[in-house]
Amino acid sequence: MSLLVKPCSFCDRPVAKGTGTMFVKNDGTVLWFCSAKCKKNYMTLKRDPRKFKWTNKYVKGGIKQKK
Ligand SMILES: [Zn+2]
Known part of the structure; x- marks a missing residue:
């Protein structure tokens, strides 16, 4: 990954500087x-x-929660 691109902290898509x-x-x-x-x-x-x-x-099918 380029130094000029960071992953978005929420959606994880690349964010260009x-x-x-x-x-x-x-x-x-x-x-x-x-x-x-x-x-x-x-x-x-x-x-x-x-x-x-x-x-x-996104986790397909939703997150499995521990009870
Ligand atoms: Zn984002």
Whole structure:
């Protein structure tokens, strides 16, 4: 993978440098978002990207939860 491309922290699609949003958390973790949609889903809605078909992290058939 090129140094100029980072995977989106939410949908895992490549984010070219100069596009999208870089977010640094207080603990120093760097997050990359390809779009405001991903940022909102991660930051505001705190959604699990594995539950959404439009992300590359989607798990087919849904996540099997342990009881
Ligand atoms: Zn994204």
